[in-house]
Structures are given as C-alpha cells and as structure tokens.
Amino acid sequence: MAGYVPHTDEEIDAMLAFVGVASLDELYGAVPGALRLAGGLDLAPGLSEPDVLAAVSGLAGRNRAAELVCFAGAGAYDHEIPAATRALAGRSEFVTAYTPYQPEVSQGVLQALFEYQTLLCRLSGMEISNASLYDGANACVEAANLAVAATGRQQLWVSQGLHPHWRQTLATFAAGTGHEMVEAPLADGTTRWPADGEPAAVIVQSPNFLGCLEDLHGARHAADAAGALMVVARDPVASGLLRTPGELGADVVVGEGQPFGIPLSYGGPYLGLFTTRQSLVRRLPGRLVGETVDTEGRRAYVTTLRAREQDIRREKASSNVCTNQTLMAVAAAIQLSWLGTAGLRELAVRCARGTRYCREALLAIDGVEPAAPAPVLREFAVRTPVPPTALVERLADEGFLAGVAVDEGFEGTDYQGSLLVAVTERRTRAEIDAFAAAFEKAVR
Template sequence: MDYTPHTQEDIDQMLRTIGVSTVEDLFREVPEGLRLGRDLDLAKPLTEMEVMDQVASLARKNRSVEELKCFAGGGAYEHYIPAPVRHLAYRAEFATSYTPYQPELSQGVLGALFEFQTMVCELTGMEVSNASLYDGASSLVEAVNLAAGMTGRSRVVVSEAINPNYREVMETFGAGPGYEFVTASASDGVTRLQGLDQAACVIVGQPNFFGMIENLPAIAEKAHEAGALLIVHFDPLSAGVLETPGALGADVVTGEGQSLGNELMFGGPYLGLFATKTEHVRRVPGRITGATLDSNGQPGFVLTLQAREQHIRREKANSNVCTNQTLMAIVATVYLSWLGPQGLKELGETCLARTRYAAQLLSSVSGCSLRFEGPFFKEFVLQVPGRSAEVARQLADRGYLVGPSLERFDGLENCILVAVTETRTAEDIEGLAKVLAEVVA
C-alpha cells in the first residue's frame, strides 16, 4: 500500500522519455559509496485493514477519557465538541490545502482566518491577532520576544502560577537571546509581583495555572509603572464571563485554543493564540490575513505584512515560524460561531457553577481542603492527605482522572488540580467525591 499510481508500462514509458534505462539511473548523482545498499530495516507493508487493526489495538491500550471521567486540566480540557465543528472544519478543501500563498485559490482558508482573527480580538479585547502559533507555550515565547524587542530589556518576570511546562519552554528558547527569568511568587494562589526593575515584561495567567482569577488591573498598573509590558495568558472559554485581559490593561494576550473545539489528542495539535495592540503590529510573529481588493475592485483576502516574515526577511525576521496551526484555528472559528455570544456566556457560567459545586463537595471530604481562598473559574487546587500523585493514581484506577498533581511546586506537595467543564454532571461530581472519600480514608 504506497498510494503511487504507476503501472510498469507507465514507468517504462517515462524512463524512455527521460532517456535512462532504470529508475536507479536517476540516482546517479548520489555517490556510490554513500548509498544505503541494503533494505531499510523496517516493518513490512500492510493492507489498509491491517493498518487499522494494528493501530486500533494500540489505541485500546490507552485508557482515555472515553473510559475515565475527566476532571483533569492544567492547560488541556475535555469540552463537548459539537457535530458541525468536525464536519465543517475538517472538510478536505480546508484540511488538505497548503498555506494560502496563492490567494486566488485560497479564499476559503483566508476568509476563515480573517474571521478567526476577528474572534480572537473579541475574546481578548485586543486590536490585532495573528493566524495562530503552535500552542500556548509557543505564544508565550513569541510574546516575550515582542516585549524584549519593544523595551530593549531582557528580564522576564513570570508568575509562579503559569503552566510549569510553558515556563520551561520559555527558558529553553530564552537561551538564544539570553533572557533572565525571575519568578513572582503565587504562594496565596495569585501573583505577588516582585523584581520588576528593568523588566521587559510581566507574565500572568487569567485564570492562572491554579484556576485562580488574578486582579489584573492592579498587576497592569505595577507592570506599566516599571516600564514593562503586561502579557496575559488567558483561557478563551472564560471570555463570556471574565472581563477581557485587554480591557484590564494587557499589552499582549496569549492563550491555548485547544478548548475551542479541538481534541485532547495527548497534547497536540493545539492552538496558540496571540493578540496585541495595533501599535505592535509590525512585531507580531507568524502569518496575518488582511482584506484587500482584486484587479476588478472586488474584495478578497491575502496574507499580509509578509515583510515581517522569514521567507522575506530571513535572519531579520520577527520569528522563524512558518507552518502554524491553521486547521485548529478553523476549528476554533466554527466552534465560536456555533457558540455565539450567548452560548459562550452560558458555557462559562455552567463551568463556573459546577466547578464551585465540585470544590464544595471535594473540600468537605475528610482530610481534603481547598488550598487557596478566592475566586476561581473552571479548576481549583485541592489539598489531599498523603501523596497527591498516589491519590490521583488510585482515583484513576477507580475511573476518575484528576490532575496534574502539583508536587513540583513549593508548598503544594499534597495538592492536585481538579478541573470541571460542562461535560461533568452533578452526578459525576458526586461520584468523584464519594470515591475520593474512599481513597483517602
């Protein structure tokens, strides 16, 4: 099964036209001594049916959230994906197309990206959005680069309540430009700013990694006083309930768009959101779609401001990003159109109410408590008696997925994240409380 259409007759005719006698002759520019000279030591070809059987048997070895009740969060959430989303966004005309470099043949993708950028602006309260980055972590990396470029500074103040994986990614990519990362403590669950002197930017989450809602106006004021940009990493699904980061003083808003109709898929492909103010538009990384006119004066869409990008500016480009996550952006666009403003609000309210219900029930289990006081959105930190990873393990054995467990944070050694979306009913929550009581007893 190799998906090539050639018959032997085709091959013979083609070789004759080219003027060589064998396919091997076509490789004569490859020095003899370099050639492999043996077969690759790989599996044998399979029929389509065998491929399906093989992979399905691997998939069955996973215990997915199909089987486990998902109360896990930490940057990836199980939300309901409505039928029209997959049906429309995965249409082959979108899914099997290339980057829209030939706009006349790409008005579908470009039109959807233009809508996507508009929706991201509406959710973030910002003025410009790009057409996506790899994931939430890569959006933060690029936001830091923007801030460093704007301010000419290299100190980056990161709230402790940012996804620790994202923090690690920022540090990995900070090695090149030589940034200095400073942690702002969140020992009460929300960020306490410090070390702002000469900072290029301050990074906080809204809600943050512990699910807590930050007092953004106060944070923005302090950041701006120090001449730093405020970067807010937000949950786009909170945007029907929570005030936009833009309205509360953010200069750059990043986000993980997985929750906007994208599958959990073991961590990717996800969707990096990136939005900022018009004044920074020429520093925005990645592709941007714009409206223009065609040769007949009719409107249409193109990729624009390409002079920022690597294929034009090479080593002077803002970023090296080329391939992005367009299809995930189209998924998000269809999903948000399905939701509408009222749906987004109701969804946020349902998540919020059920999360609070779960917090009440779980914290009343003997030995368990809420680790932090204050408002949260769709997840919270639960303190448990004993090792949190072990408690999570036992809950998973009994059919409930919670987490991640937070032992890597100072002071949270016995703590665990619990997330509640609209997919968890009151009955599920009560079930988790009952099993938790058994596990910690």
C-alpha cells in the same frame, strides 16, 4: 502494502526511457555510491490499510485514560465538540490545503482566518490577532520575544502562576535569545511582583495555573512602574464571564485555544492564541490576514504585512514561524460561531457551576483542604491526605481521571503536592457525586 503511488510498471518504463536512464536506481546518479543504503530501510514491509487500522486501534485501546470520566485540566480540557464543528473542520478542502500563498484559490481558508482574527480580538479586547501559533506555550515565547524587541531589554518577569510547562518552554528558548527570567512567586494564590528591575515584560496568567484570579491591575501597575509590557495568558473560555485583558491594559494576550473545538489529542495539535495592540502590529509573529479587493473590486482576503516574516526578512525576522496551526484556528472559528454570544457565556457559567459544586463536594471530605483561594472558572487545587499521584491511580480504577498533580515548577512551595481538579460543562451532577464518593473512599 497499501498503495498511494499510481504508477504502473509500464508507465515507469516509459518514463525512465523519456528521462534517459535505464533504471530507477540510475535516477540517483548524483548520490555517491559510498552513501547508498545497501539492502533498503530496516523497517517491516508495508501493511494493508485494514491491518494498519487494526494495529493502531490496538495501541489506542491501551490508553485507559481515554475511557475515564475526565476531571483533569491544567491547560487541556474535556469540552463538548459538536457534530457540526467536527464535520466542518474535517472538510478535506480545509484539511488538505497548503498555506494560502495563492490567494485567488485560497479564499476559503483566508476568510475563515479573517473571521477567526475578528473573534479572537473580541475575546481578548485587543486590536490585532495573528492567524495562530503552535500552542499556548509557544505563543508565550513569541510574546516574550516581541516584548524584548519592543523595549530593548533582556529581562522577563514571569509569574509562578503561569503554566509550569510554559515557564519551562520560555526557559528553553531563552537559552538562544539570552533573556533572563525572573520568577515572581505566588502567595495566597496570586503573584507577588519584584520591587525593582528592568523587565521587558511582566507575564501573568489569569485565571492562573491553580485556577485563581490574578490582580491584573496590580500587574499593570508593576509593568508601568518598571516600564515594561504586560503579557497576559488567558484561557479564552474565561472571556465568557470576565472582563477582557484588553480592558485591563494588556499589551499582548496569549492563550491556548484547545477548548474551542479541539479534542484532547494527547496534547496536540492545539492552538496558540496571540493578540496585541495595533501599535505593535509590525512586530507581530506569524501570519496575518487582511481584507482587500480583487481587480474587479470584489472583497478578497490575503496574508499581509508579509515583510515581517522569515521568508522575506530572513535573519532579521523576529520570529521563524512558517507552518502554524491554521486548521485548528478554523476549527476554533467554527466552534465560536456555534457557541455564539449567549453560548460562550453559558459555557463559562456551566464550567463555573460544576467547579463550585465539585469543589464543595471534595472539601466536605475529611482531610481534603483547599490549596489555594476560591476559583472562578473551572479549576481548583486541593490538598489531600493521600499523595496526588497515588490518588490519581486509585481513582482511575474507579473510572475517573481525578486531576493533575501539582509538582514540577512548584518545588518547595505550599502548592507542591496538591491536586488540580478541572470541571467542564460536560460533567453532570451524577458524575461529580460519584467522583466525590470515590474520592472519599480513596483518601481514607
């Protein structure tokens, strides 16, 4: 057994004597005898560290997906993570710190979060960013709750182009808050909003799940006509090329920050992005870092507007978030600074180039058809002569993770049964050519 408890037997005896009990068992005098676990936990005995690593390595080795050339996306992308980001985000001072409740010894994390908030506001075109939420789906839930609280309305208009898992997560939490969800369907790859109703928010993702640009002016008009807030879900990499949602009138911008320095990690831990307008700052969920000074007038950072939060406001708090994803926010701040002004632009351009090249190569194959209009960033949907789940299995044998089948959340639509393919800056022409060749064989 690996040992992380430092006590020697002699020390335990001496400590027991000081406490005034005869044995370790006696420490649990308050636990009724009938509740005591007889015979200990039904778990295997502890392993040495090398044995632990061998056991988990064995499991890790059975994840064939990790070895494939990745064309899967759907909200989780195979971007480059440079050595500098890994080294800095892996520093144990950041990794093993607690929430910065004592600002005098937490300036490292607090300043990194302040820089993160600044970067996020620039990417989204908004004025306020919180210090992170669990993931994109949960950020979207918090945006819906904010909109409901701000408008006093219960209905949400949710675009079908919003990630289906995010829609499902919204629906799960709506069972508690009582929100009514109205799904706005896609036609030609973009959202058709209802003509009337009293929504608290219109929630739209752009580029949407199928990779298509949405008409955010149209969404803003729909929101204005209905007196609602506009919540935009935005892949932050898109800001390398596209106008910010803030410029286009968003009230809240949410997103998934995984593309910035966070490994695919089988889906977590990721990073929930949440930015909004200054006028909504008192409804902001989660932590917010502000700049201030110490008693000697030196610049210092601290979590602020704390009266919003659950530990102070308790049942009146608009969010229950406590632990969030600080380390991921720090990683994103590092990665964005590694990219820099020109690098973010180049990252987005490189994704778009690979996407266009790959889409053209796949559409040149007999029987492969576009499932939605032309994409703008790094993802597109195609219809294939072979069902997408079978295609993904076949192409795995050729060394490719071919994409993600469009199914759940698109039942009964033209998009169901198509394959969503993503191309990041890591995919080379040789890889894409080989993929297209294997694809052609697999659909024959």
